[in-house]
Amino acid sequence: MQGVPGAEPPHVLGPAAAPAKLEEFGDFECPPCGLFHPILKQMKEEFGDQLQVTFREYPLVPAHQHALAAASAAEAAGLQGRFWEMHDLIYEHQNDWKKEFDVRPIFEGYAKQIGLDIQRYQQDVSSDAVSQRIFMDGKRGHSMGVKGTPTVFLNGREVPFESLAPEKLRVVLQNELRNPEK
Amino acid sequence: MKKLYALAALVSLFGLADALYLTIEHVTGQSVRCTIVSGCSEVLSSRYAVFAGVPLAMIGAAAYFSVFSLATLAAFGYRIARALLVPLVATMFLVTIWLIYLQAFVIEQFCQYCLLSAAITFVLSVILVLIYGLHRSQKSV
Numbered sequence: 677m678q679g680v681p682g683a684e685p686p687h688v689l690g691p692a693a694a695p696a697k698l699e700e701f702g703d704f705e706c707p708p709c710g711l712f713h714p715i716l717k718q719m720k721e722e723f724g725d726q727l728q729v730t731f732r733e734y735p736l737v738p739a740h741q742h743a744l745a746a747a748s749a750a751e752a753a754g755l756q757g758r759f760w761e762m763h764d765l766i767y768e769h770q771n772d773w774k775k776e777f778d779v780r781p782i783f784e785g786y787a788k789q790i791g792l793d794i795q796r797y798q799q800d801v802s803s804d805a806v807s808q809r810i811f812m813d814g815k816r817g818h819s820m821g822v823k824g825t826p827t828v829f830l831n832g833r834e835v836p837f838e839s840l841a842p843e844k845l846r847v848v849l850q851n852e853l854r855n856p857e858k
Numbered sequence: 859m860k861k862l863y864a865l866a867a868l869v870s871l872f873g874l875a876d877a878l879y880l881t882i883e884h885v886t887g888q889s890v891r892c893t894i895v896s897g898c899s900e901v902l903s904s905r906y907a908v909f910a911g912v913p914l915a916m917i918g919a920a921a922y923f924s925v926f927s928l929a930t931l932a933a934f935g936y937r938i939a940r941a942l943l944v945p946l947v948a949t950m951f952l953v954t955i956w957l958i959y960l961q962a963f964v965i966e967q968f969c970q971y972c973l974l975s976a977a978i979t980f981v982l983s984v985i986l987v988l989i990y991g992l993h994r995s996q997k998s999v
Binding site for chain 2: 740
């Protein structure tokens with residue numbers, strides 16, 4: 677599925693020439709996304725340069741009260757070239773912040789931890805540039821029929837949710853590499 | 859009284875449809891995906907959504923099907939069905955209270971389909987209380 681373009685440049689891990697291109701629409705506050713995070717990391721390690729991973733913001737507002745703040749924090753880190761570090765920290769500490777009333781100081785703590793310029797981060801986190809990126813990713817997701825998170829596309833085709841378990845996703849990726857469908 | 863049993867059978871069908879929907883969502887894995895009307899994903903992906911390896915929604919579907927069968931038989935005058943209906947609905951009522959407590963205070967999220975099921979169980983309980991009241995008043999006459 678093609679869909680409208682998302683935020684440019686997208687957050688990508690892995691080479692553009694990778695035969696398997698996986699695009700995830702995720703919400704940092706969504707528990708299944710948090711569970712999927714280590715699975716995807718593991719797949720990236722296993723498949724190396726064969727696999728390219730793209731992350732798209734899809735905060736489910738208002739269902740998840742801090743999802744937008746988390747997406748903004750990650751995007752603000754992205755403006756300083758540290759998206760993936762922030763992405764990992766936010767997911768790995770999901771249970772530490774999701775029930776807090778005010779998450780901003782927590783995300784600022786992560787920003788310090790990964791060595792961001794805090795003043796710039798504080799400006800960026802509520803900037804139009806960050807909002808626009810989240811909006812564009814959401815627009816892309818919507819155009820591709822994303823209804824929930826995590827939704828994963830492999831070379832443009834949606835991977836069924838039940839295939840996102842590590843043992844199943846591994847097989848899906850292996851099959852894709854063996855017989856890439858056009 | 860016959861009409862009330864028939865009404866209980868009808869109401870239980872709504873519960874059965876709701877529970878079947880949740881069972882299918884659970885089995886296919888869709889229920890654990892987060893959606894814009896979230897809450898269900900948190901509730902249904904929690905450890906409380908499964909009892910002894912069986913999805914709670916499936917147990918709910920079996921319970922509603924039993925209520926439907928017993929209420930239908932009761933409407934046709936089967937006394938044993940009437941006797942069995944009371945403990946079944948009472949158990950469902952207590953389980954429902956427990957599940958609402960879990961959603962409110964443990965998981966801290968509400969799933970609208972689970973709340974619909976709770977409402978249906980409450981309606982069934984009210985119907986049975988009415989039947990009991992009618993039964994008592996008929997006895998005393």
